[in-house]
Amino acid sequence: MKKIVLLCAAGMSTSMLVTRMKKAADEIAYECDINAYSIAEAKEVGADADIILLGPQVRFNLAKVKEQCPNCPVEAIDMTAYGMMDGAKVIKRVKEVLGE
Structure with missing residues (x-):
């Protein structure tokens, strides 16, 4: 899982x-x-995550989160998918990044 x-x-x-x-x-x-x-919890909750996705409003923290969680892929959520609340598109991207 x-x-x-x-x-x-x-x-x-x-x-x-x-x-x-x-x-x-x-x-x-x-x-x-x-x-x-919350973005403030990145280091703690990202420690054992398979992937971390940032909402568009915190995408400026991308480099910082990547530094805090070096063993996990970190991406900003596509703004269109986020705005449309397109869960299927985001899941599809997760699977692509994880090679599934």
């Missing part, structure tokens, strides 16, 4: 996207654990 961590300013604005991602993952039987957290 893959651990997917989403980071945003306070851990709240990505909660709807997490719900949509979980639904999309269920539809394709992709086993994963998806949760949203």
